[in-house]
Amino acid sequence: ADLTRAQAQKLAGTAHDGLARAVRPVHLLTDGDTVFTLATGQVPVAPGNPVAVNEILAAGADVLARAIVKAVRAARSTEGPGGRLLSYTELYGGGTR
Numbered sequence: 001a002d003l004t005r006a007q008a009q010k011l012a013g014t015a016h017d018g019l020a021r022a023v024r025p026v027h028l029l030t031d032g033d034t035v036f037t038l039a040t041g042q043v044p045v046a047p048g049n050p051v052a053v054n055e056i057l058a059a060g061a062d063v064l065a066r067a068i069v070k071a072v073r074a075a076r077s078t079e080g081p082g083g084r085l086l087s088y089t090e091l092y093g094g095g096t097r
Contacts, residue, residue: 001056003039012037014057018064022072035064 003011015035020026027033037060046052073094077087 001039002041002044003037003056007045007053007056008037008039010053011057011060015060015064018061018066019068021061021065022068
């Protein structure tokens with residue numbers, strides 16, 4: 001979308017809602033939760049139509065939440081300096097919870 005700087009900043013802020021849907025606890029002092037917005041500028045947003053921008057904002061939160069869940073479910077267990085780090089699927093199985 002062809003977003004203004006203010007719209008892109010708002011999108012990054014509302015995408016944090018998606019982060020809060022998928023991660024608990026979220027926004028702690030030391031976790032580094034950061035969302036950046038990039039816009040292609042290829043598709044114009046209807047000027048003066050806040051509904052069009054609101055749809056993009058809502059989609060940003062939804063997409064981020066789904067991406068986090070997909071990444072967690074795709075992650076595999078690994079060995080680290082502290083021992084074996086178990087993946088979500090190894091801990092809870094492949095089903096939904």
